[in-house]
Amino acid sequence: MKLSLEKILPIVLCLLFPVLNYITSHEYIESGNINTDTILRWTIISVMLYLLWHLLYFINTKAETYKWLKIVLGCAIFLIVAYNVFSLFPFFRNRPVKWLFVYKSFIAIIPFTIIQYALRTNRKVVRLELEKEQVQTENYRVQLEALRSKVDPHFLFNSLNTLRGMVHSNHPQSEEFILNLADFYRQALKYNENTTLTLSEELKVMEAFLFLMKSRNETGVQMNLMIDDAFQNLFLPTLSLQLLAENCFKHNAMSGKTPLLINVYTSADGFINVENNINPKMENKESSGYGLENLKRRYDLLGIDHGMCFTQSETAFCVKLKLITL
Structure with missing residues (x-):
């Protein structure tokens, strides 16, 4: 001692x-x-x-x-x-x-x-x-919970809209969609108390989400994963990959002729990249304000500078998230 x-x-x-x-x-x-x-x-x-x-x-x-x-x-x-x-x-x-x-x-x-x-x-x-740090930590936790609470209702609203469309068109996978939606929320509740998740856990949640989205138009979504196993145990803000995947659908149209292409890959500089082709929807919906700014704020609350950045060209949009070592 x-x-x-x-x-x-x-x-x-x-x-x-x-x-x-x-x-x-x-x-x-x-x-x-x-x-x-x-x-x-x-x-x-x-x-x-x-x-x-x-x-x-x-x-x-x-x-x-x-x-x-x-x-x-x-x-x-x-x-x-x-x-x-x-x-x-x-x-x-x-x-x-x-x-x-x-x-x-x-x-x-x-x-x-x-x-x-x-x-x-x-x-x-x-x-x-120490007292200041404890107060800040508690304050950060409350703020992180507030930010995350904005994500869940938005996703549920979109999922119910998708389900409505599937039921309306008598889609054969409507029942399977409901079961997978329940399973997705089971995972979300499992991680409810976490401010961060490992990359491997984040990928599981995102893949479950993409299954739900592909159920409506299977040929309209293509996804490629290129993940270095060395990064699997690093961390990300909870449900951040699912949020980025959801943004891809929110801002882009998809069809069998012009599918939505989503590439998810890690880079040597310790980031995970979520990249999609740009195929804007006809209607111009006002932003909900919870997406990228939400992620940036969550990184700030975790004490990580420049945790999120994005690049955009005429054909592609890419968001980079910093992988966290705890």
Whole structure:
């Protein structure tokens, strides 16, 4: 188990201060020797400094009012105790020497207080950042759910329209369409709590969706998948591929003579591309406003810049989605 900085730091300081004091003292400069009495003195002073650190720490963390007064009183009591402890050892019995070490212990209060204040401030900053991150995460989750809630009713509306057309024309696959629609929503409910899905899961949902769309005009839709298996376990915003596939049908006409061609493929730069030929519908419906902007916003909420981009030519429209590593 790793020790935290706040546990290691007082030990290091309490061992280091007596050493630095001895090295800079006349005793060391004149003799340069370290004997048993010197080591014992270091040990005693280190222990006293360690107790002083924890006394200051206790007062700083427990005192809510008159903190500085309590620090002064606590340090005064500590110095009285230190003076009497030093009196028990022969190498401290010289009165000037004893007071010298008491004075130096008092001086140690200043860096100890400053260091502990810095540590407390750092803890507060870390705690505030963590709380801020938790609030942002919860806010992102709520916003992501709000964005996703705009997708589901739109898809259901389109699916029911497709089913209406199939029933109206006595399409032989109407019953199978209903069963697959139920299965598709079963998958959607399964992933309801997820903000992201793996690419393999996204492809399954999209293929189920395309089956529903092809049921109305099987020769009017052609789809090609070129997926590198190395990307299968990377992530995408939930139902993003299904949303892009739905947009292909929303903005383009399809027929046996002029089929809708959808190519889905991964690229070496870590993106998945959904590309379709352009065959605009005769009617010009107003955009619902939930499509590409929805996806862009969901990437932003996940903290990913430039997660979605698109290109358009006279003959093709391509949307690129960044594959996410979690």
